[in-house]
Amino acid sequence: MSQRQRDDMVILAHVREQHRLSLQSYGRPRMTEELQELGLKVGYRRIGRLMRENDIKIIRTQKYKATTDSNHTFNIAPNLLDQDFSADGPNQKWAGETSMTKAT
Numbered sequence: 056m057s058q059r060q061r062d063d064m065v066i067l068a069h070v071r072e073q074h075r076l077s078l079q080s081y082g083r084p085r086m087t088e089e090l091q092e093l094g095l096k097v098g099y100r101r102i103g104r105l106m107r108e109n110d111i112k113i114i115r116t117q118k119y120k121a122t123t124d125s126n127h128t129f130n131i132a133p134n135l136l137d138q139d140f141s142a143d144g145p146n147q148k149w150a151g152e153t154s155m156t157k158a159t
Contacts, residue, residue, distance in 0.1 A: 066090065066097055067105050079114040 073081060073089050081089065083106060087099040106112075142148045 063101075063105060066095060066101070067109060069093065069095060070102065070105055070109075070111060074111055079112075080116075082113045 069090055070086060073086055077085070077089075083099050083103040086106070087097060087102045090097050090102065136148060140148065
């Protein structure tokens with residue numbers, strides 16, 4: 056076993072530990088930064104290779120945010136066009152940001 060392979064095994068042990076401590080959220084850049092702060096001289100390409108070869112992947116969590124409140128008490132604009140957007144000429148039907156209106 057070469058010196059580089061032994062060094063890779065030591066670095067890999069640190070990568071696995073930091074991966075566990077970060078709740079599997081650290082990718083290559085942050086992992087490299089953490090290991091450099093621990094005093095290891097590593098580059099981001101080496102960390103990326105070790106993570107890829109050992110199938111160490113981050114788990115991305117999507118934060119849920121409700122953007123629509125369907126149970127509100129506000130007035131709801133009537134659907135005057137009823138999905139019929141065709142017009143015989145200009146200035147007959149206008150669209151706004153929140154409602155559709157029909158010009159006369």
